[in-house]
Amino acid sequence: MAEPTLAIIAGAGVLPRMLSQALRATGREHLICCPHGLEPELPDNESTEVEEFFFERSISFFRSLEKRGIRQVVMVGKFHRPRSINFMRLEGSTLMAAPRILGSLRRGDDASLRALAEIIEELGLEVVGVEAVAPNLLPEPGLYASRVPSETDRSDVERAAYIVEAISAVDVGQGAVVAGGLCLATESLPGTDAMLEWVAQTRDQPPAGTRSGVLYKAPKLDQDRRMDLPAIGPTTVAKAAAAGLAGIAWEARGALLLDAERTMAEADRLGMFLWARPSLR
């Protein structure tokens, strides 16, 4: 078996597992690296190496990867600011880099990931995106469930797409909910699931048996597409249904479809559309 030349830096959530499965399907060897304190879901087989590392020792960890023959790194899942830094564990080189990372956290999460990617690349590794290693996770334009969006749905999707563009231009969020032309919620720090729960709580629910309104997701306008792409999965479908929405749309090739078969089956079961829409631009 070939030595892996690719490492997944695994943030929280299902994404590292999905990516690992997709890579295995194409025969690409890889190892998975988990920053201590995050909770990624990991593949349930033993053939893929998993290593934990400490934020406080990131620099020497990435150096060691480079020495072991890793050439490419892909960052997937949710990353958050470490809750505390253990000074006993903190090495000098990481301490030197910390202000760049922590400073950029003030500007929004995309900026901080980009700062981290820069540091990794300075250490001789190439940071690549999901598109480069598992493009099949990023759906092409089209419908991914049986329901077809109505004219009203399409115009809600279009309005939502403009709203997401506006909030993304100020690095705030990657999603919005629009129903009947009215914006019910825009995404901010708490994320998509929290936004959908809020819509379920606050909206005047459409009459029983009917659904209206859409969730739209797209990458931020000047997002570094190598990391933090929006993702749609079974949970998104369930929460959008609980919020009374008619469907989910996203920018084609700009969002990940997770657990694709289950997600599509759930959307069909609940009578919702799934639409990868060509980009606004």
Next chain:
Amino acid sequence: MAEPTLAIIAGAGVLPRMLSQALRATGREHLICCPHGLEPELPDNESTEVEEFFFERSISFFRSLEKRGIRQVVMVGKFHRPRSINFMRLEGSTLMAAPRILGSLRRGDDASLRALAEIIEELGLEVVGVEAVAPNLLPEPGLYASRVPSETDRSDVERAAYIVEAISAVDVGQGAVVAGGLCLATESLPGTDAMLEWVAQTRDQPPAGTRSGVLYKAPKLDQDRRMDLPAIGPTTVAKAAAAGLAGIAWEARGALLLDAERTMAEADRLGMFLWARPSLR
């Protein structure tokens, strides 16, 4: 006593009462007109005329105002789409205008108010803003409570101002909450109070006794300033406090300070700043 030449079209909330009080203080006679189904707070004296009218008969109602000598109309408070239209009550002229109003509701609430204002003006009345009749409700730049915003507060306010500008450019909302550079929430249909309750529910609260983060409010970018200006009042202060925020800022001359004495006293009691900040542009 002079016949009134000014009518307040009263939406829901405290604003019609505040405006009526401010007008009385300057001796300007006026009457208050309430669309049936909204719940404005009304002045507690009997010297000001109050009339209810039906949405279904708006056109003839505005015509009758014009005939009675009303020259100016000011629209304040929250207006929402009527929940149902009573066809028995619907007159032909209002029916003819309804598509313009209801159609524009699809574009966002500012658009619909503007359509309504257009119709009123076609009937020979002038639609004016609060600024024209009670400019003292729109604070000039300055601090309106004892607490002074820190450097961090100021940079949060600036980031929030850019975010509000972005969401307002797509006619979504007039407010945002930012803490430590991170956007915790942006305003959409449910409004400012609902947004602040959401922040109180979802944020990691700052340590007891400390506050951090700001609420910022500003009119929408291309808002018709004759109507639907953002407003800050005692409820805003209480809800911002419950969300752990350090203070409230707004665009100077672009937002109404309601119940000014009580609002300022509450902010002082809770140790929060109130800052009318010069506009970004």
